[in-house]
């Protein structure tokens with residue numbers, strides 16, 4: 671987190687009380703250091719699904735399905751659907767169990783595998799795509815999901831500010847140099863891409879929100 675922890679805590683307090691299933695997933699992720707979106711980001715994703723009335727959604731990076739639940743729950747009301755991908759089979763199977771407990775088996779299709787291999791076999795058009803997987807692969811995901819996106823579809827990408835380290839002049843462990851450089855390149859490419867209208871929000875670890883131009 672690159673902004674004060676107190677601010678993140680305050681934003682979390684403003685999020686309406688989560689149900690026991692989401693709270694259990696938050697606790698498991700914390701205990702096992704599985705990185706998941708913050709509750710404030712989840713609340714924002716659910717809001718985005720509601721205002722866009724997204725029907726067909728795609729997520730890259732399921733982990734145990736926490737963000738998937740935030741996407742799928744509001745869309746269940748109008749028969750929306752989320753396809754979610756993770757290459758970690760253990761996490762993917764745990765996510766499937768959570769989707770079943772949430773009563774979302776028919777709303778979510780969970781795929782195990784490398785998104786870079788699976789994406790070319792998917793049929794669009796997706797109204798909303800959420801990318802939250804390997805930061806070093808974001809440029810590859812972008813190229814692969816762009817043709818799958820509906821006109822006016824929304825693209826949300828997590829962790830784009832990477833603890834604020836993408837900001838020039840930041841100090842961080844040199845082992846992250848390559849990843850920071852990749853994220854800077856990704857943000858530059860996305861913001862300059864004429865196919866997308868993009869804003870970057872400093873929520874959570876940084877979210878890029880783009881609309882695919884028609």
Ligand SMILES: C[S@@+](CC[C@H](N)C(=O)[O-])C[C@H]1O[C@@H](n2cnc3c(N)ncnc32)[C@H](O)[C@@H]1O
Nearest residue numbers: 706707731733736737756757758784785803804
């Ligand atoms: C940050 S976690 C996802 C967290 C989840 N979106 C949430 O907030 O609840 C990133 C996930 O991406 C997965 N991942 C990494 N590279 C991937 C790839 N090439 N294809 C599919 N999944 C990948 C990892 O296995 C990991 O579970």
